Structures are given as structure tokens and as C-alpha cells.
Amino acid sequence: MARFKVIVIFLSFLVIIWLGYVYIYSNEKFGYLVSSTSSSNTYSSKIYQKLNFDISKNDVFSFVHIQKTGGTTMEKHLVINLKNGNCKCEQSKKPSCMCYRSVESKEIWLVCRYIQPKWPCGLHPDYASLATCTPDFIRKKHGQKNYRFLYGTLLREPVDRYLSEFRHRQRGASWEGSAINCKGKSFEGQNPRCYDGEIWLDLTLEKFLACPHNLAANRQTWMLSNVSDISCSVKSLMTKVNYQQRLLSRAKQTISEIAFFGLLEYPRESQFVFEKTFGLEFDEPFQLWDTGFAKVYIDGVNKELIEKVKKKNSLDAELYKFAKLVFFERYHYFVTLYGHPKFRAPSSESRFTLKDKKKRRLKENLPKSKAKQETLKRRIKAERARQAEEN
Numbered sequence: 327m328a329r330f331k332v333i334v335i336f337l338s339f340l341v342i343i344w345l346g347y348v349y350i351y352s353n354e355k356f357g358y359l360v361s362s363t364s365s366s367n368t369y370s371s372k373i374y375q376k377l378n379f380d381i382s383k384n385d386v387f388s389f390v391h392i393q394k395t396g397g398t399t400m401e402k403h404l405v406i407n408l409k410n411g412n413c414k415c416e417q418s419k420k421p422s423c424m425c426y427r428s429v430e431s432k433e434i435w436l437v438c439r440y441i442q443p444k445w446p447c448g449l450h451p452d453y454a455s456l457a458t459c460t461p462d463f464i465r466k467k468h469g470q471k472n473y474r475f476l477y478g479t480l481l482r483e484p485v486d487r488y489l490s491e492f493r494h495r496q497r498g499a500s501w502e503g504s505a506i507n508c509k510g511k512s513f514e515g516q517n518p519r520c521y522d523g524e525i526w527l528d529l530t531l532e533k534f535l536a537c538p539h540n541l542a543a544n545r546q547t548w549m550l551s552n553v554s555d556i557s558c559s560v561k562s563l564m565t566k567v568n569y570q571q572r573l574l575s576r577a578k579q580t581i582s583e584i585a586f587f588g589l590l591e592y593p594r595e596s597q598f599v600f601e602k603t604f605g606l607e608f609d610e611p612f613q614l615w616d617t618g619f620a621k622v623y624i625d626g627v628n629k630e631l632i633e634k635v636k637k638k639n640s641l642d643a644e645l646y647k648f649a650k651l652v653f654f655e656r657y658h659y660f661v662t663l664y665g666h667p668k669f670r671a672p673s674s675e676s677r678f679t680l681k682d683k684k685k686r687r688l689k690e691n692l693p694k695s696k697a698k699q700e701t702l703k704r705r706i707k708a709e710r711a712r713q714a715e716e717n
């Protein structure tokens with residue numbers, strides 16, 4: 327009899343191990359990070375059970391646009407693609423829209439770059455700056471009320487994002503004067519520039535990586551953290567181990583608490599999570615990102631340099647890993663409630679499809695338009711002349 331018990335216990339063990347294996351394997355297939363599922367499986371329920379977002383009442387949604395994460399497209403979706411967002415747009419080339427609580431209401435519920443005034447909280451504010459500015463902006467506009475402010479953002483695989491920011495800078499663009507506040511002053515203003523003069527001439531990836539004050543490094547982490555609470559020096563933030571840990575844990579907290587975040591690599595899942603989170607619906611489906619030209623570029627970059635980029639963005643790598651975990655938890659939370667989403671293919675006339683002309687320019691890393699290209703040439707010429715005079 328005793329021997330029989332031992333055999334039953336042994337067999338039960340085998341079954342448990344097998345079930346565990348099947349469970350882990352099936353999670354892996356959905357892109358979960360197996361090792362840490364247990365530590366965070368309460369986030370989704372904690373947030374979503376209470377949300378009940380209602381644009382007709384006192385909710386306000388504000389978007390944290392981190393550079394080169396697909397934010398521009400997302401903001402366009404918000405203002406021109408919501409079925410029930412009550413957005414009224416002006417006839418202009420770039421979207422310029424106000425999204426009202428109802429057809430009759432004069433009060434807006436959405437704060438993003440494409441409302442009036444444009445960038446109401448300044449250029450690319452980080453989460454902490456936006457969390458101060460949004461309430462101020464709305465209260466100034468509509469008076470003191472018991473609002474609820476909710477935030478959202480998009481994240482992207484960090485190496486791709488960093489290289490995309492580098493390419494953007496190489497095209498002569500910058501985000502000078504971005505509205506990031508650190509202890510009451512401009513964050514940028516408190517850090518030395520990476521270059522002399524008006525424009526970063528002859529920029530290479532090596533130079534971009536070597537600058538210790540470059541805000542591109544771990545941008546997603548610091549923008550979702552709160553630099554005012556840690557340090558206003560980019561160099562210290564990026565090198566002091568205890569600062570780095572504080573940045574990362576604060577950014578993880580933001581990810582766990584923020585009402586919405588999507589991932590550039592998962593546009594359709596991001597659309598689903600957004601729609602279910604807020605009870606809003608998009609007309610045209612989100613599209614897979616066209617990253618062909620970026621991939622061609624990345625494949626051509628020396629492997630050692632890619633390793634350096636990875637090292638430079640190690641906080642973002644960890645944050646992204648964590649975000650992916652939380653994201654798919656939220657996704658499955660909604661799948662459990664509403665079933666799997668029916669993904670639709672975008673129509674060929676979609677307003678969100680990248681035009682061939684633009685694709686070609688991106689591939690060659692040229693500014694958006696011929697006019698912008700001319701401006702860039704002039705700026706480069708002027709800067710070279712200035713430097714020649716100085717020497």
C-alpha cells in the first residue's frame with residue numbers, strides 16, 4: 327500500500343512538471359518574459375478595473391510623445407481617426423483639431439500636439455513636465471473642476487529608436503527648446519551642447535555616442551521618470567549607478583501606473599489595448615510599421631557600434647523588456663474580457679500609409695521636403711563659413 331502511495335505521488339509530480347512546462351511554453355509563444363510573470367500580474371487588474379474612462383464627464387487624456395517611437399502617427403490617430411472622440415478639425419495640411427466632451431460641449435478632453443495651440447505643453451515634454459502642465463493648461467482653459475488626468479505613451483525597441491534619433495539629427499533636425507523642466511529650469515539649458523555652433527556638422531554615429539550630454543541615451547527611461555527628483559545633469563544621470571537605478575525604477579513605476587502605453591512593434595495589439603482601455607474606437611486600423619529602410623541602414627552598421635549603442639541604452643533595454651511584459655498582460659486582460667480582436671487589413675487608400683516619395687527620402691536620410699532640404703543646405707553652409715572665420 328505504501329509503495330502504491332509513493333508511485334501516485336511520483337506520478338502527480340510528473341504531471342505537475344509537465345503542466346508547468348506547457349504553461350511556460352504557451353506563454354513564451356505569446357512573447358511573455360517567463361521569468362518575471364509572477365512579479366507583476368496584478369498591474370492590469372489594479373488599473374483597468376477602475377478606469378471607466380468617460381470623455382463626457384471629467385476625464386482628460388494627455389499624450390507623452392517620446393521622440394522616434396511612432397508618436398506622430400499615434401497623435402494623428404488620436405485627432406483624425408477616432409470614431410467617437412468628437413474631434414473637430416480645421417482644414418489645414420497638418421492636423422489641427424479640438425476633441426470635445428460631446429457635440430455641444432465647449433470643453434476638450436484630449437491634450438496632444440495637434441490641438442490648438444499646437445504643442446500646448448511645449449515641444450516633446452517628458453512625463454513629469456506634462457503631468458504638471460496638463461492640469462494647469464486645462465484649468466486655465468476650463469476652470470477649476472474635479473478633473474481626472476490620464477496619460478499615455480508609446481515605446482519602441484531601444485536600439486532602433488536610438489539609431490532613428492541619430493538619423494534624424496543627421497538630417498539636420500533637433501529638438502532644441504524642448505519643454506523639459508528640471509527643478510524649475512530647462513533641462514536642456516542645464517546641460518552643455520554636444521556641438522559648437524548652429525548645427526551638428528559631419529555627424530557620425532561615433533560622435534553621437536561619444537557625447538556624454540546626449541539626451542538620446544536612455545531617452546525612454548528618463549522621459550518616463552522624473553529627472554527633477556534625481557539630477558539635472560545628463561552626464562551624471564547616465565553614469566552614476568545609483569542615479570541609473572532610480573531612473574529605471576521610477577520609469578517602471580510609470581509604466582505600471584500609466585493609463586495607456588503601446589509598443590511600436592505591436593501596432594494592432596496597441597490599438598486594441600487603447601480602444602478597450604478608453605472605450606473609444608478607431609476608424610482605420612493601425613498598421614504594421616514600415617521599417618524596411620531602417621533595417622537596411624541598421625544591417626549596414628558595424629556590429630561593434632551596435633554593441634556600443636546597446637550598452638549606451640541599457641536602461642531603455644531593461645525598461646522595454648519590462649514594458650513588454652506589462653503590455654501583454656494588459657492585452658490578455660482585455661482578451662479575457664472581450665475575446666481576441668479581429669484584426670483588419672488597412673485599405674490601400676489609408677491616410678496612414680507611408681507614401682513612396684516619403685519612403686525614398688527616409689531611405690536616403692533626406693529632410694521631409696525639398697524646401698527643408700534647401701534650408702538644411704543653407705544652414706550647413708552658414709555654419710561652415712562661421713567655423714572657417716573662427717579659425
Ligand SMILES: *[C@@H]1O[C@H](CO)[C@@H](O)[C@H](O)[C@H]1NC(C)=O
Binds near residue numbers: 454
Ligand atoms: C517630480 O518631482 C518634482 C520634484 O520632487 C515634484 O514636484 C513633482 O510632483 C514630480 N512629478 C511627478 C509626475 O512625479
